[in-house]
Amino acid sequence: MKGRLTSVNYRKPAYLLVLLDILGFTLLFTAKEYNLNVLYTGAAVLVLFLIMYTVLVAGRMGDKFIMLMVFMLISIGVLLLCRIDLSYGFRQIIWILAGGAVFFIAYVVYYNVKIWNSFWYLYFIAGTVLFVITLVFGDTVNGSRNWVSVKSLSFQPSEIIKILFIMCLACYCSGSWSKPVFGKVSPKWASLIITYIFVGFLVLQRDWGTILVMFSIYLLMIYVYEPDKKLLLMNIGVLAVIGFLGYKFLYHIQVRIANWLDPWSDISNRGYQIAQSLFAIASGGYFGRGLGNGSPYYIPEVHSDFIFAAVCEEMGVFGGVAVIMLFFLIAYRCFKISIMASDPFDKAVSFGVTVMFALQTFIIIGGVTKMIPLTGITLPFVSYGGTSIVVSFASLGIIQAISAKTERKEAADNEYQ
Amino acid sequence: MTIYSFISTILSYVFTVIIYVFILFVIRLIYLDVKKMSRFETSGIEDEACASLRPAKSKVEPTKPLARRYNIYGEAVIGRSPECDIVINERFVSQKHAIIWYEQGEWYLEDLGSRNGTAVNGKRIQSEVILDTEDVVSIGGLNFVFEI
Numbered sequence: 001m002k003g004r005l006t007s008v009n010y011r012k013p014a015y016l017l018v019l020l021d022i023l024g025f026t027l028l029f030t031a032k033e034y035n036l037n038v039l040y041t042g043a044a045v046l047v048l049f050l051i052m053y054t055v056l057v058a059g060r061m062g063d064k065f066i067m068l069m070v071f072m073l074i075s076i077g078v079l080l081l082c083r084i085d086l087s088y089g090f091r092q093i094i095w096i097l098a099g100g101a102v103f104f105i106a107y108v109v110y111y112n113v114k115i116w117n118s119f120w121y122l123y124f125i126a127g128t129v130l131f132v133i134t135l136v137f138g139d140t141v142n143g144s145r146n147w148v149s150v151k152s153l154s155f156q157p158s159e160i161i162k163i164l165f166i167m168c169l170a171c172y173c174s175g176s177w178s179k180p181v182f183g184k185v186s187p188k189w190a191s192l193i194i195t196y197i198f199v200g201f202l203v204l205q206r207d208w209g210t211i212l213v214m215f216s217i218y219l220l221m222i223y224v225y226e227p228d229k230k231l232l233l234m235n236i237g238v239l240a241v242i243g244f245l246g247y248k249f250l251y252h253i254q255v256r257i258a259n260w261l262d263p264w265s266d267i268s269n270r271g272y273q274i275a276q277s278l279f280a281i282a283s284g285g286y287f288g289r290g291l292g293n294g295s296p297y298y299i300p301e302v303h304s305d306f307i308f309a310a311v312c313e314e315m316g317v318f319g320g321v322a323v324i325m326l327f328f329l330i331a332y333r334c335f336k337i338s339i340m341a342s343d344p345f346d347k348a349v350s351f352g353v354t355v356m357f358a359l360q361t362f363i364i365i366g367g368v369t370k371m372i373p374l375t376g377i378t379l380p381f382v383s384y385g386g387t388s389i390v391v392s393f394a395s396l397g398i399i400q401a402i403s404a405k406t407e408r409k410e411a412a413d414n415e416y417q
Numbered sequence: 418m419t420i421y422s423f424i425s426t427i428l429s430y431v432f433t434v435i436i437y438v439f440i441l442f443v444i445r446l447i448y449l450d451v452k453k454m455s456r457f458e459t460s461g462i463e464d465e466a467c468a469s470l471r472p473a474k475s476k477v478e479p480t481k482p483l484a485r486r487y488n489i490y491g492e493a494v495i496g497r498s499p500e501c502d503i504v505i506n507e508r509f510v511s512q513k514h515a516i517i518w519y520e521q522g523e524w525y526l527e528d529l530g531s532r533n534g535t536a537v538n539g540k541r542i543q544s545e546v547i548l549d550t551e552d553v554v555s556i557g558g559l560n561f562v563f564e565i
Contacts, residue, residue, distance in 0.1 A: 013442040020435045027428055031421060065443055065450075072439060175482045287433055290425030315432060322436045329443060344482060 013068055014053060017075060021046050024079045024291065031083070031292040037090055038082055044093045045071075045078055048100050061107065062403030066333050069326045070381055070396065076323065077382035080310050081303055084296055088303045088384050095386040099393030106397030111404060117345035120171035120187075123164040124194050130157040130164075131201040138205070144376075145205045156387040158202065158210045163395055165198060165214055166352035173225040174344035188231065191218075206252060209377035213359050215239060220355050225348070260373040273300050277309040277368050281320070288316030303384040305376045308368045323382065327361045337403040346402045353395045466491045466519045470503070470554065470561040477558040479507055487561075492518040494529070495556055509533050509557040517548070517563075524548040524565065533557035 025042030032038050049071045056067050074096060082089030110116070134157045138145045147154050171177040172191040181190045195218045202211045219239075222232055246253045255270055263271030263278070276299040283289065296302045296310040312320040334354035341347045357380050364383075367374035378388040467490055472483040483505070487493075493502035496513040505514075511531035518525050527545040528535040535542055536555040548554070550565040 010446070013439050013446070016435050016439040016442065020432060020439075023428060023431065023435075027425060031425070065447055068443060072436070076436075175480075178480065288429045290422060290427075290429040291432075292425050293422045315429060315436075318433045319436065322433070322440060325440055329440070329447070333447070 010057065010064065014049075017049065017068065017072055018046060020072075021049075021075050021079075024075070025082075027291055028079065028082055032086060035086060037086055041078060041082055041089050041093045044097065045075055048097060049075075052100055052103070055104075056400075060404070060407065062400050062405075062407050063333055063337060066330055066396065066399070069330050069333075073323065073326055073381040076311060076315070076319075077307065077379075077384075079291065080296075080307060080314065080382075081384050083291055083314070084303050084310065091386075092384050092389070095389045096393075098386075099389045102390050103393040103397040103400070106394040107401045107404075110398045110401040116167065116349075117171055117174055117176035120168050120177045123168035123171070127161045127164040127168070127198060128201075130161050131198070131205075133157060135201070135204060144207045146207045146210070154386075156385075158205070158207055159387040159391040161198065162210070162214060162217075162356060163353075163391060163398075165195075166217060166349060166356065168194060169218065169221050170345055170348035170352055173221055173348040176345055188226070188228070192231070192235075208253070208256075209363060209375035212363055212375055213356060213377065216359050217352055217355050221348070221352060224351065256373045256375070260370060263370070273306070274368075274370055274374060276300075277306050278370060280309045280313040281317075281369065284313040284316045284320075286316050286318055288312070288314050288319055290314065301376070304378055305364060305383065306368055307379055307383045308365050311382070324361075324365065327357070331358045334399055337399055337406065340406045341402050342406065342409060346405065350399050350402045353399055356395070357392075468517070468519070468524055468563065468565045470495075470517075470563055473553060473560040473562045475555070475558060475560040477507075477509060479505075479559060481506060483559075489517055489519075492516070496529070496531075505556065505559065507557070507559065510559070511557070514556055515554075517554075524563070526554060531557060 021042055025038055025045075028042075029035070029038045053064075053067055053071070055061070057064055078089055078092055078096070081092050134146060134148055137148055139147045139149060139154070141147050146156050146158050148157055169191060172187045177187045180186050185193070195215070199211055199215055202208075202214065219232065219235060222235070226232065247257060259266075259271050259274055263274045265271065267275050280294065280296060280299055283294065288294075291314050294310070294313040296313055299306045299309055302310050308320065308323065311323055315322075331354055334350060334357070338347050338350040338354060341350060360377055360380055363372070363375060364377050364379050366372040367376075378385045380388065380392045467488065469489060470487040471485070472479075487503045489502070493516070494513055495501060495503045495505065495510075495515045495517070497504070497506055497510045498512040501513065509532075511529070511533070513529045514531040515526060515528050515535045524547065525545050526535065526537065526542065526548050528542055534557065537546055537548065538553050539555070548563050550563065552563045554561045554563050
């Protein structure tokens with residue numbers, strides 16, 4: 001009796017998600033003059049969700065809640081992308097399908113390979129190579145040189161580098177990288193140098209958002225793992241100095257800060273984007289204007305960085321708060337996986353990935369709502385963006401593998417007792 | 418106001434309700450999950466037969482980070498071998514180094530013929546000794562604070 005009850009319970013949120021998708025995509029179907037592509041997109045989201053969730057539950061692949069919440073975010077994201085521009089939604093669903101495949105690949109590979117913790121130099125070299133490729137072959141979009149195109153397929157190497165960087169730091173934090181480099185430089189300083197090299201490359205690319213994410217990951221990892229607090233204070237000091245110099249001498253950063261402090265004085269030009277975003281959020285009210293009733297087209301880049309403003313306009317402040325709550329719950333579950341993990345490297349990796357999700361969410365939602373200066377990065381799982389979706393799914397696969405390891409170990413221990 | 422925007426406005430309330438009920442369900446499931454886990458942790462051995470070893474400052478430096486705390490339920494063998502209850506993978510710890518067990522209200526510690534020896538509060542032990550809380554147990558030079 002008890003077993004039956006719990007199994008029904010597990011399905012309840014999934015039913016709600018299916019209901020939301022059916023209602024939402026049917027509504028959009030009528031809004032888009034009965035374009036069948038809307039229905040195909042909705043069906044693809046649903047089928048992918050049902051397949052992945054069933055495999056996850058039946059295969060006992062660790063935590064079941066993260067995938068539920070991630071698909072809630074994806075449903076909201078795809079609904080809004082379809083509503084903004086059908087072609088974005090259609091391309092996004094292809095990326096999500098690829099992401100689903102990458103999720104399982106990352107899960108299997110991370111689960112079965114046990115020697116991740118001994119290759120810090122490979123992660124460093126791979127990251128550097130990707131940076132050099134970006135600098136040499138990259139395209140400049142909106143002032144940042146962070147896109148690489150191979151034929152018609154373009155991707156952002158900096159998203160992949162974030163994962164490599166976390167793995168590299170995790171080698172140091174878990175203590176498995178204990179030998180000094182070249183016999184002299186201890187891992188503590190070597191990881192510091194690696195961080196600054198990566199940040200230096202990002203400065204050359206003018207990718208401020210990723211700099212903020214990477215440096216904050218580094219600071220939080222050493223805050224948690226490094227007993228020597230002087231290192232942390234020193235890094236914060238260096239960051240403050242660099243930030244001040246950047247504000248003094250770099251035009252880009254001056255504009256960002258000026259727009260953050262006062263977007264209204266230059267509303268037709270530089271403050272346009274952030275002002276439109278604030279108008280959109282305000283016009284939504286508590287429950288939103290309804291899917292298809294708003295006018296998100298006024299916001300430039302609404303499909304990627306500014307998707308949160310569109311969520312607030314069409315689904316209301318409550319919808320926006322729900323998105324933030326979902327991210328909170330995802331971060332909470334991931335932190336719990338990190339705490340429960342027994343292997344120190346797994347612990348460090350899952351911590352780093354969680355921090356990455358949380359920081360990215362905070363930075364972009366804070367930027368869109370004018371709480372902090374705006375830097376363009378994607379909102380994980382919601383924004384349009386191929387690399388972002390695929391890499392987010394890959395990191396989710398890693399977290400899922402760690403959670404499965406812990407769960408299976410616990411089950412084995414119970415049986416043994 | 419067209420029919421479409423009317424329906425869409427109504428549905429925006431429906432969507433909000435669905436999303437929040439979804440979040441409530443997930444929170445409830447997470448709550449049940451955490452509760453089940455804490456029940457599992459407290460079940461089993463009676464409370465007084467639980468103690469723990471907390472790593473303290475030692476003369477020797479461990480090459481791998483130690484756990485924050487090692488819990489002992491009733492009995493624990495400490496050593497380098499993976500069969501031990503408390504595995505400390507260091508060169509100076511023997512395969513089966515020492516044993517701690519609980520018997521009729523007292524905690525006992527005995528060396529299992531280790532190479533580098535076991536000490537309590539700085540004194541090397543020859544036979545089994547009774548442990549008190551806050552005693553410093555030294556396993557081949559690595560210090561632990563014993564806490565009941």
